[in-house]
Amino acid sequence: MATDRIVGIDLGTTNSLVAYMQGDTPAVIPGEDGSNLVPSVVALDENNQTIVGNSARRSLIETPDRAVYSVKRLMGRGVDDVQEELKLFPFRLADDLQPGEVLRIQLGNRSFNPPEISAFILRQLKRNAERFFGAPVTKAVITVPAYFNDTQRQATKDAGRIAGLDVLRLVNEPTAASLAYGLDKKKNGIIAVYDLGGGTFDISILKLHDGIFEVIATNGDTHLGGDDIDNLLIAVALDDIRGDMGIDLRRNGEAVQAIRKAVIDAKIALSSQPSVKLDLELPGGHHYRREITREMFEQLAQPVIDRTVGPTKQALKDAGLKPEQIDEVVLVGGSTRIPKVRQLVQDIFKRTPHTDLNPDEVVALGAAVQANILGGGSEATKEMLLLDVTPLSLGIEVAGGVTDKIILRNSTIPASATQHYTTQVDGQTNVAIHVLQGERELAKDCRSLARFELKGIPPMPAGMPRIEVKFLIDANGILHVSAREQRSGKESEIEVQPSYGLTDDQVEGMLLESFDFAEEDFRQRQIIEARREADTILAALEKGRKNDAWSKLRTNERNQIGKLETGLRSVKDSDDYQSIRKAIDVLNQATTRLAELMMDTAVATALKGKAMDATNLEEGPAAGHPMAKAEFK
């Protein structure tokens, strides 16, 4: 059923994709421009409308203060966490940001939080899919880095909701890739997925067994990727320019973005050629020219690439496996095109990695496979089942600020743990629980997820109440907490204060707002398009009147056209795009015979061997039906 179609979405740091299952094969849905990748860039155009993807990427250079990229780095993070990012990325925080509030990014004179910005990207992908299917799309599977914590996952889910998508499942990116990889091979064995993308690194070790994809261990770094290499290259260029020409461009957003684009192109080129020449025009007519050899590039990138070694070794250790015990290594993410990265993977695992999958698309394709499984499966997927793990240990703060781990990392999810609490004071009715995520011993070194307040405990002497709290990590890797006082059997009320995320009410508010915006956006676009089309047909009619064919029409036909033309002119400037469209359609019909006559005239003229004048050329057979509906989207 078309309405139940579930799409798979790779919401990437650099690029995002949407895919679906076409029969037994996953396929990426291209955008209007024919491209499979939608750059994860959001910008405001001159009318304060949001634009996404390639068009937004242009404004990144022209109006950098109205555009944002790599927003995934900010998902689920607080102001304190992002100080490092702020030094390296041109993120502008909103001026009126309150302490404790979820981050907001300034774009022009508006500000948005990271889930809202991600929602713009998701909405674009949703639109692409809807155009492709010709039907609404409301359900999706979205991928996240395996090493994303609870807050980052929740933020991604919120983004989906704000975009009007029912997020059926968050799937870990390397795991999704393994689904796409394992789809056509009924293979059993142990595989490692090494996923180095634009902003995140993941390593996952999986056991494939008769269609079951069991993740044994995962590790990673949610702030490590191609972006980091770009930043090093930009820093070198800025230093060069300052040293050689005495120009400090660090505060010049436009110039930095231009340099960024140039070094990214250079980085990509260096994967296939030994050296590349940078040639960049700078403000003030200066030129920055420099040759970068692969050797220089590799020296610069080495420290970034080396940061993947630690997590990889840890994942192997957690899996209890030696590198030789891995049957196949799968590479995912654009940064794995870098020869030095491939070399490193080969050195660690002592085998040539598998590279015949498109590293940019494989995650989205895997998301489509998972979407298909959740939709009930097909012949190709009916035996497939994904058993994933939680990447980080879940703990609670106990006396002395120590973390007591209750669900260990690499536990298969869903996973649960039960803890018992009591009161310290007679008649105490509330108990506070601080939930943490991470591997460190002290609570202050772990990620604070939320503070839960158990309320409504029946007043009893200290130590008497016995409150059972159940912590459950669902298949998305998101935590749920429930509590019950066992003596009274009463469900305790839990008040959750997310440490970094949005509350449900906030998401709900944004959802409504985005519906309003979406509807308004849609209406605006329809009006603009209808007017443009009206102008086209009216202009064509002007020309038609001067054509010989006009005189060949019957009087009542000419009168009818004239009447409908007046009709269209009278509604053209209104905001009622449906009336404009109706007027266009009827005028279009009334002029069909005129169009045919014009074509005949043109053909006849051509056959007579008479030289065609400019008008004829323009409106000759090659131009088709001169009144044809203009194609605007």
Added chain:
Amino acid sequence: MPGGATSTCWSCGTMRAEHFCSACGKVQPPVPVDYFTFFGLPRKLEINTAQLEKEFYALNRKLHPDVYASAPAQERSWSLEQSSLLNDAYRTLKDPIRRTEYLLRLEGVELEEQSKAATEKARSTGETKKQVVPPDLLEEVFELNMQLEELRAQKKLGEDDPALLEELGKAKMALEEKSGNLMSELQTYWKDWDREFDSSTDENRRKTRDQMVDLINRRNYIRNLVRDVNEALEN
């Protein structure tokens, strides 16, 4: 059949196995059971882990939330609870130490807290941690702790003493060997326990149980020592 408990499937009315209906396959409301019962196993310690894995995969195909993605909310919630219970049970039973510790807890034993969290907690609250050094290890532990202190002091000064490092390495290997021996000793207790489970007196069972408690404590103590040595060597 898991647990031996049967009742009537809420959906189709036939008799069912515990977690899903054998007739129509639908997930059933979770019943609070221990991990052994969940897998339909007696409280015995020798487990065929290959068989357990097979069962784990088979049950996951019936209970995993992916199977119920488009089911009504109630079934989705049962599936979530059942599959988390399945995963928790499998994680515990497949590992020899966790399995033994779990059984001992079911038998009412409060295992000595030797986790690192407890150590840190004791350190920060000033309480003395309940930790008894196994008598036969006393001398070794004393020596090892001295060496570790020395190593930490040297590291602070940026010095390097290859002889000390070598000794620590040797001590670590000896501890690991001891730990390995304890594992094979544990397996003989498993056999005792499983045999006594069916036929023996409470007194015999209690004896075996206490032997296992002692062994687990010693093993955890050694594990912590190895961890300390590793940390000192790495830092």
